[in-house]
Amino acid sequence: MAEQRDKWATKIGLILAMAGNAIGLGNFWRFPYQAAKNGGGAFMIPYFAALFLLGIPIMWVEWVEGRYGGKYGHGTLGPTFYLMSRESLKPRTALIFGIIGGMLAFSVTTLLNSYYLHIIGWSAAYTYFSATGAYFGKDSVQFLINYLGNTGQVLLFWGISVALLGVAVGQGVSKGIERWVKVMMPLLYVAAILLVLRSLTLGSPVKPEWSAIKGFEFLWEPRLSEVTWQSALAAAGQIFFTLSLGMGIIQNYASYLGPEDDVALSGLATVSLNEFAEVILGGSIAIPIAFAYLGQEGVKAGVGLAYIALPNVFMNMPAGQFFGAVWFLLLWFAGFTSAIAMYNYLTALLEEDLKISRKTGAIFVFILYLILGLPVALDPTKATLDLYYLTELDNWVGSYLLVILGFFDIIVAVWLFKPENFWEELHKGAYIKVPEWVMILIKYIAPAYTFILLFFTTKSYIESGYFKAVPSYVAKPEFANWVWLARGMMLFILIIGAVEAYMAIKKKYGEELEK
Ligand code: PHE
Ligand code: NA
Numbered sequence: 001m002a003e004q005r006d007k008w009a010t011k012i013g014l015i016l017a018m019a020g021n022a023i024g025l026g027n028f029w030r031f032p033y034q035a036a037k038n039g040g041g042a043f044m045i046p047y048f049a050a051l052f053l054l055g056i057p058i059m060w061v062e063w064v065e066g067r068y069g070g071k072y073g074h075g076t077l078g079p080t081f082y083l084m085s086r087e088s089l090k091p092r093t094a095l096i097f098g099i100i101g102g103m104l105a106f107s108v109t110t111l112l113n114s115y116y117l118h119i120i121g122w123s124a125a126y127t128y129f130s131a132t133g134a135y136f137g138k139d140s141v142q143f144l145i146n147y148l149g150n151t152g153q154v155l156l157f158w159g160i161s162v163a164l165l166g167v168a169v170g171q172g173v174s175k176g177i178e179r180w181v182k183v184m185m186p187l188l189y190v191a192a193i194l195l196v197l198r199s200l201t202l203g204s205p206v207k208p209e210w211s212a213i214k215g216f217e218f219l220w221e222p223r224l225s226e227v228t229w230q231s232a233l234a235a236a237g238q239i240f241f242t243l244s245l246g247m248g249i250i251q252n253y254a255s256y257l258g259p260e261d262d263v264a265l266s267g268l269a270t271v272s273l274n275e276f277a278e279v280i281l282g283g284s285i286a287i288p289i290a291f292a293y294l295g296q297e298g299v300k301a302g303v304g305l306a307y308i309a310l311p312n313v314f315m316n317m318p319a320g321q322f323f324g325a326v327w328f329l330l331l332w333f334a335g336f337t338s339a340i341a342m343y344n345y346l347t348a349l350l351e352e353d354l355k356i357s358r359k360t361g362a363i364f365v366f367i368l369y370l371i372l373g374l375p376v377a378l379d380p381t382k383a384t385l386d387l388y389y390l391t392e393l394d395n396w397v398g399s400y401l402l403v404i405l406g407f408f409d410i411i412v413a414v415w416l417f418k419p420e421n422f423w424e425e426l427h428k429g430a431y432i433k434v435p436e437w438v439m440i441l442i443k444y445i446a447p448a449y450t451f452i453l454l455f456f457t458t459k460s461y462i463e464s465g466y467f468k469a470v471p472s473y474v475a476k477p478e479f480a481n482w483v484w485l486a487r488g489m490m491l492f493i494l495i496i497g498a499v500e501a502y503m504a505i506k507k508k509y510g511e512e513l514e515k
Contacts, residue, residue: 020337032286042226046235063263066254075255078102078501102501105248114372120335121158130324170362215291246402264430392486
């Protein structure tokens with residue numbers, strides 16, 4: 001078999017790495033504005049439903065896939081899906097599933113990170129701007145526009161962040177990633193707790209009825225009658241995003257386990273840590289703070305909540321420079337420890353399929369992300385904060401490809417691999433026994449739910465005009481070419497991903513494919 005694979009050195013390192021993988025900008029930036037936009041308490045009902053019906057089952061599925069692939073020396077989905085599907089399919093048919101899995105995971109880790117890394121870069125910049133009070137007393141919208149317009153500065157903060165990721169990944173899994181997360185994750189918790197304490201003690205200087213507590217009420221009052229299809233879709237999408245499902249990166253991290261290492265309890269621990277960081281910590285920072293200063297309309301600021309609404313608050317808050325810096329540093333840590341998993345996926349792919357050494361591979365990936373990130377930084381629609389290129393990528397990759405890959409996760413690791421094998425793998429070396437009835441969730445409910453989700457997302461994409469040559473959100477058709485650039489990029493990356501998966505499987509399992 002292949003040379004000795006790197007392994008997690010300690011259990012705590014593994015758990016922190018997985019928590020770092022899942023806990024990201026999704027928890028502190030995306031969750032609050034999704035919840036606010038979709039009705040607060042009305043959003044939380046489908047959110048918890050999706051957590052139990054989709055999130056936990058698919059998390060287990062991905063841990064099982066990852067450890068299984070790792071046993072054969074694979075940390076990528078192409079060969080892993082191939083091996084699992086082969087359990088019930090002829091090699092040549094199994095190859096198709098291998099190609100689908102490899103293609104999707106490659107595309108997500110390449111494209112999603114290409115814009116996510118920019119948001120990490122903004123966070124680095126805003127940490128600095130908060131500490132120095134640079135945006136204090138200024139209009140926050142204009143400040144963000146000016147910042148994005150200063151391409152040199154954008155490239156600097158972004159480049160430093162990507163370079164640091166490259167250093168960590170280049171050092172390896174146990175000697176690099178594991179060591180970095182052991183420092184960063186505790187700091188992340190400290191930062192988050194500081195901010196929660198700040199928000200809990202915040203009254204409104206503007207109107208007494210806007211206190212932070214009102215923000216909590218808005219998020220926690222379950223208003224069943226206000227649940228809409230739209231909010232249910234958004235909630236399920238958020239569960240995928242926040243748990244890092246349908247990306248290939250949970251599998252990649254789990255591939256560095258030993259074949260007898262627990263996955264059942266560890267998978268559950270990943271979900272719990274992420275959800276604590278999301279609903280308890282994430283839900284207690286941006287929304288209540290924004291609510292206290294800006295009222296209910298203020299928390300609906302959408303994407304801009306983190307980078308526009310909150311700076312507005314910090315500049316009026318006692319010790320605002322400090323708390324502002326802590327907030328953006330928190331975002332930076334959260335983003336960094338997630339992006340590192342995407343970065344590692346691609347580095348592992350070069351290492352395993354092309355035999356490129358980890359150090360060299362990390363440099364290649366650095367260059368790749370720099371090139372793919374350029375359109376995000378150069379997109380002229382940043383001048384109005386429309387960011388067409390980023391938006392188009394996010395609509396498809398960040399909310400759609402994930403769900404497709406999640407669907408194939410279950411088809412491959414449960415159905416094609418066979419349910420009894422899956423159950424056995426899940427319990428191999430397990431610290432807990434998963435109750436029998438959960439298998440019903442995993443076999444039927446989760447895939448059906450995912451399928452329905454895909455169906456309705458497609459429907460709502462058609463209705464809201466995302467399939468049109470010039471999608472409906474494009475108010476300035478003269479910039480539609482940036483949308484087309486994003487689409488071209490997606491097509492190109494999907495093709496490369498498919499070809500790569502095909503070649504990787506062929507190279508290693510060519511003989512059985514001949515038969
Ligand atoms: N789970 C991550 C989050 O909540 C999602 C993610 C992972 C995004 C890796 C980008 C890169 O932010
Ligand atoms: Na998350």
